Amino acid sequence: MSAVCALGTRRLLRQLRSGPPAAAAAAAMLRRYSLDVSAPLLRTQGYVDGRWVSAASAFPVLDPATGQEIARVSDCGPAEAKQAVDAAYTAFQSWKRSTAKERSVLLRKWFDLLLLHKEDLAKLITFECGKPLRESLGEVAYSASFLEWFSEEARRVYGDLVPAPAKDRKILLLKQPVGVASIITPWNFPSAMITRKVGAALAAGCTVVVKPAEDTPLSALALAELAEQAGIPAGVFNVVPCSREKTPSVGEVLCTDPLVAKISFTGSTATGKVLLKMAADTVKKASMELGGHAPFIVFDSADLDKAVGGAMASKFRNSGQTCVCSNRFLVQSGIYDRFVERLGQAMDAELRVGHGSEPDTTQGPLINTKAAEKVVQQISDAVSQGAKVLKGGKRLHGSFMEPTLLADVTTDMLCTKEETFGPLVPVIRFNTEEEALAVANAANVGLAGYFYSQDVSQIWRVAEELEVGMVGVNEGLLSTPEASFGGVKQSGLGREGSKYGIDEYLEVKYMCFGGLKA
Structure with missing residues (x-):
């Protein structure tokens, strides 16, 4: 209630009599709103290697409409981020060998669970970032649509058989997952940004470490809970929540660790440039969805x-x-x-x-x-x-x-x-x-x-x-989800969604078979 106290109850009551929209805003700050969500979805610990992990400290998640504290979430740091990267790298060795159909089935289960729990997820989004519940319900449906889309695209990662210039050769272009992907998401569409990126990565055979925005970690952790229920293996999907103070150090691990092959970031152009510089030393593949105007x-x-x-x-x-x-x-x-x-x-x-x-x-x-x-x-x-x-x-x-x-x-x-x-x-x-x-x-x-x-x-x-x-x-x-999402100039690099979104998590390997008898 700190925001309410700072403004003063008397001032708020005066504004209540001043008519809309000031009255509605004042009423929103005076009233206590309760977040009523099913217990399994309200997670407050990090999710690493299929386990819920606590950090040494916690940070508050606030309702931006009232200033009231919703929950306290584990404040993970560089150590937890490194554990998540290591877990993802270990899991990648087996996940990349799973069949496209196996990955497709798991993503489809995750999609079904999102729709089953759409009301609870929408409440989390509304209380974390302030958007109206109708919009939050729309975001959950939009989020789920990416899991549905990439569950289907997982089975459509095609290579090429290329006509060779010589009779004794065969040329094959093979698509393979890049490896561990670090995914850093914004607060304004917390659920949709995660499923758009993670859905593509998992469909491609990559494993991921997600750092959600400081303001909206609860919806990310709820998605991790549902991913676990869907049967996605330990280490394939990891979530490392942290406070604004620890974000730079956690981000540095996720963008510089040599076991990370790819970073995907949505946020400001200024921050994107910083992350690109950090990723440059190890020449990581990067997707950047940055500022618009x-x-x-x-x-x-x-x-x-x-x-x-x-x-x-x-x-x-x-x-x-x-x-x-x-x-x-x-x-x-x-x-x-x-x-x-x-x-x-x-x-x-x-x-x-x-x-x-x-x-x-x-x-x-x-x-x-x-x-x-x-x-x-x-x-x-x-x-x-x-x-x-x-x-x-x-x-x-x-x-x-x-x-x-x-x-x-x-x-x-x-x-x-x-x-x-x-x-x-x-x-x-x-x-x-x-x-x-x-x-x-x-x-x-x-x-x-x-x-x-x-x-x-x-x-x-x-x-x-x-x-x-x-x-x-x-x-x-x-x-x-059927269309490409991304910008030009300083709005970023790469494309998300569509059939092109999965390509951001794939490498093309050229295989030349020589010495063949015609």
Whole structure:
């Protein structure tokens, strides 16, 4: 209750009378919410070599909506990380020899268990990262879909028989697992990021060590519990939770240990660069899914209803805290005023701030007060340079933020230069297609991009010209296990999901058979 005490009960009670959304945020912080999850899934120890292990100390996991402590989790350090790597390396010697069908069956069992326990997993996600329960249920379904997908892809890892240049030779290209993979995941989609990476790795025949985000270890440990129930062998899947203070030392082990062959990281571009430097000394294979700064372009020819619906879906999931959230809204002059008006109306009608466990909540808190302060800074900077606040604009209690709509935004403002990770919609007016593309492509990152148009020729031009790894054409939600996920420029390396996702955990071995009789 430290956050509540710091704000003061009297102040909160005054805010309760000030009306929504401040009232909902205040109520969320005053009330005590109880996490009701089946005992086997609420794990608080690390998971190494098929055993639940305690560390010398523990760190608190807090509900970002209230500041209340949910649980205390074992604070693993470099020693536990090394034990996990060693266990994974030992397990790899037998796991790599398992058949594709055996791996497929186990992943399918894990998938079935996720769906069976979807309500409990969703509650863990909501209490850890603050997102509404409906979104958390959607994340669990999305998480499970990767296990289903890679259970199927495990049986489709094909090599090649290549026509040889000589009659006495045969050329075979064989795909083999790289080895132990270190997987470092973010807090905003804790379950989905793990299954997307671990599903691919295990399907390929790799073993893994997962370091979950400091804010969201409980959902990762619940996944480990279900993996154990599914029969995934000891050492194949290991989870090493740790505090923010121990993250650098644990990360160093996972990125430098010579027994680790591959690292997969989702997080900020700045952190990704640090991890790549650490991995370079042993030339590890690396996948990096880093920062985004997604443009959302609305051309004059767009279907206005669809564009507004797409903007709402793309921007306000998890209160704007996803790497593929739209960050810069570029709207052509002919439709600008109507789009802004309709978007404001949709925000009023559809968005409700509150604790994620409340059934009407669509907007939970940001992950911490620092995240809220960043959004406030971007709003203040924009207003100081002439932007108009049409909706919201205020920080509420703790890390709650009002969903905010800004008009008359320019490319000189912070909100158009850096990723927000919050419920802020800055709208820039443009006149020509060339102008929009220049603004959209000016960023040094390129993860996702979205645009709305009914001009077929324009659709092809813009889709090809946008410098991003994923494009939503008249669509605001594009993630699916069947499609590749990843970016260009400083948004990262490699692809996750799709048939290409498993390739990130495979090496191609060339085998030349010579001296054969024709």
